[in-house]
Amino acid sequence: MAKQIALFNHKGGVSKTTSAFNLGWMLAKKGKKVILVDCDPQCNLTGMVLGFKKSDEFDAIYKGKGIRNIRDGLAPAFESRPTAIEPVICLTIKGQSNMLLLPGHIGLAEYEVTLGIAQELSGSLVTLQNLPGSLSHLFNITAEKYNADIMLVDMSPSLGPINQNLLMTSDYFIVPMAPDYFSVMATDSLASVLPKWASWSKQAKIQPLLQKATYPFPDKNPKFLGIIVQKYRLREGKTPSAAFQKWIDEIEEGVRTRLVPVLRQNGMLLPDQIYKAAGVQPAKPLIQMSDFNSLIALSQKHKAPVFDLTDKQLEQTGVVLEITKKSMRQFHEIFSAGADRIIAIIDNA
Numbered sequence: 001m002a003k004q005i006a007l008f009n010h011k012g013g014v015s016k017t018t019s020a021f022n023l024g025w026m027l028a029k030k031g032k033k034v035i036l037v038d039c040d041p042q043c044n045l046t047g048m049v050l051g052f053k054k055s056d057e058f059d060a061i062y063k064g065k066g067i068r069n070i071r072d073g074l075a076p077a078f079e080s081r082p083t084a085i086e087p088v089i090c091l092t093i094k095g096q097s098n099m100l101l102l103p104g105h106i107g108l109a110e111y112e113v114t115l116g117i118a119q120e121l122s123g124s125l126v127t128l129q130n131l132p133g134s135l136s137h138l139f140n141i142t143a144e145k146y147n148a149d150i151m152l153v154d155m156s157p158s159l160g161p162i163n164q165n166l167l168m169t170s171d172y173f174i175v176p177m178a179p180d181y182f183s184v185m186a187t188d189s190l191a192s193v194l195p196k197w198a199s200w201s202k203q204a205k206i207q208p209l210l211q212k213a214t215y216p217f218p219d220k221n222p223k224f225l226g227i228i229v230q231k232y233r234l235r236e237g238k239t240p241s242a243a244f245q246k247w248i249d250e251i252e253e254g255v256r257t258r259l260v261p262v263l264r265q266n267g268m269l270l271p272d273q274i275y276k277a278a279g280v281q282p283a284k285p286l287i288q289m290s291d292f293n294s295l296i297a298l299s300q301k302h303k304a305p306v307f308d309l310t311d312k313q314l315e316q317t318g319v320v321l322e323i324t325k326k327s328m329r330q331f332h333e334i335f336s337a338g339a340d341r342i343i344a345i346i347d348n349a
């Protein structure tokens with residue numbers, strides 16, 4: 001069965017969507033069949049893959065025959081239709097045949113309130129019993145249809161019921177961070193909200209109504225893969241500058257002393273030897289990298305990863321081209337090492 005990896009931080013602008021695209025591409029390049037799942041009603045990931053089309057152009061991709069986005073995929077459960085949930089027809093991604101996109105939809109936001117009620121009542125209302133397990137069911141049958149190894153889930157910046165569901169029904173989660181005050185704050189709110197979500201899920205897993213549902217709530221125990229810290233500036237092209245290093249240190253300190261202990265208490269960490277064998281320390285960044293600078297704009301323009309742009313796509317010549325290519329090679333190495341660690345964990349856990 002495909003492994004579901006959630007990219008979660010309720011703070012926005014910390015590179016969740018950018019990481020989903022680039023990390024997904026690298027995992028695909030290493031032979032994993034990846035489906036990117038756009039669970040943010042803002043649909044940034046879908047926009048990025050499509051090349052930032054206007055909203056009416058989104059409609060064009062939704063319109064074809066069959067189910068083509070997450071909202072329509074969930075509609076049978078959320079709109080009490082007599083039809084069963086069926087797999088979503090995913091979009092292919094140009095240049096990476098091993099990666100697909102399960103497109104997002106702005107209308108997903110309309111299901112948030114209903115899902116919240118369903119989760120609060122935890123299965124005491126028969127009419128809502130199919131909702132808490134429906135997202136997981138949709139992802140599983142879509143993964144099966146495409147023979148996917150990894151469902152990489154991009155999430156909205158919120159602590160709402162959809163994210164609660166997505167996180168607690170995933171196999172693994174990664175927390176992207178930016179080296180700033182807000183990410184330090186976010187570490188603390190995660191440390192306070194995750195135990196609540198964990199105890200909710202523990203109850204939901206044994207609720208008879210949710211078990212007997214058409215889409216039973218899955219028995220998952222999400223495990224922490226680590227944090228991704230990025231977007232800092234480099235000092236002399238090597239180490240993070242002092243100001244950024246201070247925030248990276250504070251983030252690591254927060255993760256080590258406040259988040260990791262809470263994760264351990266709530267069964268959200270893997271056994272130590274699994275991290276060790278993969279060369280991962282849960283309190284240290286799984287992936288750490290600097291600002292992509294000009295590569296980010298080119299990556300978005302060409303819908304290609306920051307680490308794999310062609311000379312032509314880089315639109316540069318001579319010395320400038322060589323410098324950019326050198327930095328691109330560094331990002332390639334960093335993403336490659338990060339993907340190797342993730343694969344080492346999920347293949348062995």
Ligand SMILES: Nc1ncnc2c1ncn2[C@@H]1O[C@H](COP(=O)(O)OP(=O)(O)O)[C@@H](O)[C@H]1O
Pocket residue numbers: 011012013014015016017018019044157176230231289290291292293296
């Ligand atoms: N390493 C990076 N270097 C430069 N810009 C980045 C980097 N990562 C993300 N960005 C930019 O920062 C902004 C926020 O990133 P995004 O992935 O959309 O974050 P989120 O999904 O967490 O809101 C985007 O404009 C993105 O292009």
Ligand SMILES: [Mg+2]
Pocket residue numbers: 016017018040044045155
């Ligand atoms: Mg995003």
